[in-house]
Amino acid sequence: xxxxxxxxxxxxxxxxxxxxxxxxxxxxxxxxxxxxxxxxxxxxxxxxxxxxxxxxxxxxxxxxxxxxxxxxxxxxxxxxxxxxxxxxxxxxxxxxxxxxxxxxxxxxxxxxxxxxxxxxxxxxxxxxxxxxxxxxxxxxxxxxxxxxxxxxxxxxxxxxxxxxxxxxxxxxxxxxxxxxxxxxxxxxxxxxxxxxxxxxxxxxxxxxxxxxxxxxxxxxxxxxxxxxxxxxxxxxxxxxxxxxxxxxxxxxxxxxxxxxxxxxxxxxxxxxxxxxxxxxxxxxxxxxxxxxxxxxxxxxxxxxxxxxxxxxxxxxxxxxxxxxxxxxxxxxxxxxxxxxxxxxxxxxxxxxxxxxxxxxxxxxxxxxxxxxxxxxxxxxxxxxxxxxxxxxxxxxxxxxxxxxxxxxxxxxxxxxxxxxxxxxxxxxxxxxxxxxxxxxxxxxxxxxxxxxxxxxxxxxxxxxxxxxxxxxxxxxxxxxxxxxxxxxxxxxxxxxxxxxxxxx
Numbered sequence: 001x002x003x004x005x006x007x008x009x010x011x012x013x014x015x016x017x018x019x020x021x022x023x024x025x026x027x028x029x030x031x032x033x034x035x036x037x038x039x040x041x042x043x044x045x046x047x048x049x050x051x052x053x054x055x056x057x058x059x060x061x062x063x064x065x066x067x068x069x070x071x072x073x074x075x076x077x078x079x080x081x082x083x084x085x086x087x088x089x090x091x092x093x094x095x096x097x098x099x100x101x102x103x104x105x106x107x108x109x110x111x112x113x114x115x116x117x118x119x120x121x122x123x124x125x126x127x128x129x130x131x132x133x134x135x136x137x138x139x140x141x142x143x144x145x146x147x148x149x150x151x152x153x154x155x156x157x158x159x160x161x162x163x164x165x166x167x168x169x170x171x172x173x174x175x176x177x178x179x180x181x182x183x184x185x186x187x188x189x190x191x192x193x194x195x196x197x198x199x200x201x202x203x204x205x206x207x208x209x210x211x212x213x214x215x216x217x218x219x220x221x222x223x224x225x226x227x228x229x230x231x232x233x234x235x236x237x238x239x240x241x242x243x244x245x246x247x248x249x250x251x252x253x254x255x256x257x258x259x260x261x262x263x264x265x266x267x268x269x270x271x272x273x274x275x276x277x278x279x280x281x282x283x284x285x286x287x288x289x290x291x292x293x294x295x296x297x298x299x300x301x302x303x304x305x306x307x308x309x310x311x312x313x314x315x316x317x318x319x320x321x322x323x324x325x326x327x328x329x330x331x332x333x334x335x336x337x338x339x340x341x342x343x344x345x346x347x348x349x350x351x352x353x354x355x356x357x358x359x360x361x362x363x364x365x366x367x368x369x370x371x372x373x374x375x376x377x378x379x380x381x382x383x384x385x386x387x388x389x390x391x392x393x394x395x396x397x398x399x400x401x402x403x404x405x406x407x408x409x410x411x412x413x414x415x416x417x418x419x420x421x422x423x424x425x426x427x428x429x430x431x432x433x434x435x436x437x438x439x440x441x442x443x444x445x446x447x448x449x450x451x452x453x454x455x456x457x458x459x460x461x462x463x464x465x466x467x468x469x470x471x472x473x474x475x476x477x478x479x480x481x482x483x484x485x486x487x488x489x490x491x492x493x494x495x496x497x498x499x500x501x502x503x504x
Contacts, residue, residue: 015154015158015279015280017158018158018159018161018162018165018279019272019275019276019279020276021162021165021166022162022165022272022275023272023275023276025165025166025169026169026268026272029169029172029173030268030333030334031333031334031335032173032176033172033176033185034261034334036176037176037181037182037185041181041182042261042264045182045185060096060227060230060231060233060234061229061230061231061232061233061234061236061237063089063093063142063143063145063146064146064229064230064233064285064366065089065226065227065229065230065233066085066086066089066142066143066146066147066150066226068150068229068285068286068289068366068367068369069081069085069225069226069229082211083211083212083213083214083217084217084218084219084222085222085225085226086143086147086211086212086213087212087213087214087215087217087218088217088218088219088222088223088226089143089146089226090140090143090213091215091218092223092226093139093140093142093143094139094140096139097135097136097137097138097139097140098136100132100135100136100139101132101133101136103132104128104129104132104133104136105129105132107128107132108124108125108128108129108132123181123182123183126183127182127183127186130183130186130187130190131186131189131190133190134190134193137197138193138197141197141200141201144200144201144204144205145157145200145204147204147207147211148200148203148204148207149286150286150289153203153207156203156207157200160196160199160200160203161196163195163199164192164193164195164196164199165192167192167195168188168189168192168193171188171189171191171192172185172188172189174188175187175188229369231375232371232372232374232375233366233371233375234375235375235376235378235379236371236374236375236378238379238382239375239377239378239379239380239381239382240378240382246382246385246386246389247263247267247389247401247402247405248260248263248264248267250386250389250390250393250401251263251393251398251401254390254393254394255393255397255398259397259398262338262340262341262398263341263344263398263401263402265330265334265338265341265345266341266342266344266345266348266402267344267348269322269326269345270345270348270349270352273318273319273322273349273352274352274355274356276314276318277311277314277315277318277356277359278359280310280311280314280359281307281310281311281356281359281360281363284303284307284360284363284364284367285363285366285367286367287303287367288300288303288304288363288364288366288367288368289367289368291303292367292368297426300364301427304360304361304364304425304427305435306489307359307360307363308357308360308361308435308436308439309435309439309484309485309489311356311357311358311359311360312357312436312439312440312443313439313442313443313446313476313480313484314356315352315353315356315357315359316353316357316440316443316447317443317446317447317472317473317476318349318353319349319350319352319353320447320450320451321469321472322345322346322349323346323349323350324450324451324454324455324458325454325458325465325468325469326342326345326346326349327339327342328458328459328460328461328465329460329465330342330345331460332460332461332462332465340397340398340399341398343399343402344398344399344401344402345402347399347402347403347405347406348402348405348406350406350410351405351406351409351410352409354409354410354413354414355409355413357413357436358413358417358418358421361417361418361421361425362374364421364425365421365424365425368425370424370425373417373420373421373424377412377416377417377420378412380408380412381408381409381412384407384408385404385405385408385409386404387404388403388404388405388407388408389401389404389405390404391404392404418432418433418436438484439484441483442479442480442483442484443480445479445483446475446476446477446479446480446483447472447476449472449475450468450471450472450475450476453468453471453472454468454472
């Protein structure tokens with residue numbers, strides 16, 4: 001268990017560090033990309049990114065199923081079963097990769113239905129084909145990333161991801177500086193993705209020496225087992241697409257492509273917000289799987305309650321920061337003409353805060369194969385978001401889409417999901433509410449002084465915002481440290497932040 005804890009916390013710390021780098025680089029590069037491409041071309045890029053998000057659904061959740069079942073097999077020390085799962089998933093994902101190619105070809109032929117300008121039609125087709133091939137090739141290789149995750153080797157995954165992200169960003173800036181267009185940007189993005197795939201395969205094989213891809217190990221029973229898990233993961237991800245990725249299509253349909261770019265200003269900040277919390281909490285699922293298969297229920301509960309504290313404090317502080325400093329930041333970052341994105345940012349940030357309070361419970365359900373509820377609840381939530389967004393956009397413009405996202409999220413995450421998760425996972429609901437209430441009281445104490453200072457001094461200046469953010473985080477962190485965490489939890493946090501100091 002010591003190895004699990006060490007890998008878990010070091011992996012989370014590295015993922016958070018990588019996400020901070022990603023956020024800083026992406027936020028400062030985005031204005032350059034938008035101004036280089038123009039609102040319309042960037043809107044086209046954002047629309048393509050939305051379509052590619054749908055492509056990711058076509059793996060039917062098999063990567064998550066591989067993580068879950070390989071982690072379980074490792075918990076049981078059954079290497080033969082691990083290889084059977086990996087080999088079967090690889091074959092299934094090869095077939096799904098071919099399906100991606102067929103859909104890509106079909107989508108390219110349908111481009112004239114969406115664009116009037118012949119040049120935009122050709123550009124859309126070229127970009128879609130390039131990215132479609134990249135996704136199709138990456139599908140079967142997902143099993144190698146899942147293998148690393150099932151072993152809790154998030155340190156390797158994070159390092160590889162950071163290297164390829166920085167390479168991709170440098171190449172994008174270079175080609176745009178040289179005067180090339182969206183197509184060149186996509187080409188270098190695909191090039192960096194190739195390096196990511198090669199390194200992932202190499203390290204997966206190196207860290208699991210017993211890993212063997214063998215057609216003789218494929219099994220129909222194993223395929224059924226994987227599909228019984230991945231089916232609900234697939235529904236869960238489809239619902240998430242409606243929740244977070246349908247907005248661009250709704251706005252493009254009812255307003256303009258340029259409006260997509262303005263909404264995207266809020267959307268990209270929210271994307272980084274969600275990714276940051278996911279970097280912290282995403283290591284939990286395979287850990288819960290290993291503990292579940294080892295029948296270590298006490299350790300599972302301790303990890304769940306501890307991670308819930310972290311998720312509540314982090315997501316609440318980020319939301320607080322976006323509400324107080326979001327407007328001056330957008331003003332300085334993108335320019336005054338994009339301030340219409342700020343109300344959208346506030347609504348989306350509040351909704352996402354409620355979602356991320358529940359991040360540990362999502363990983364607990366996924367890690368114990370009890371995620372059918374997530375699939376159903378998120379599907380209901382996603383349909384409600386789509387319907388409300390279509391209704392409200394007529395009255396409130398792009399802010400209506402954000403409101404249409406906020407309301408269903410709030411109802412589901414604050415009321416229904418906590419009750420069901422506690423019942424399903426044998427947790428005392430009122431004990432959970434008591435712990436959550438204590439955490440929220442600490443959040444309230446921690447943001448009071450930063451709130452008063454920020455209202456007075458916040459301005460569209462990076463230096464001022466940095467000082468306010470740093471000072472607020474220090475005060476907020478001190479309150480959380482002394483109010484919320486017991487000595488053993490403080491030791492675990494120190495191991496993640498400063499492992500050498502914590503072990504002395």
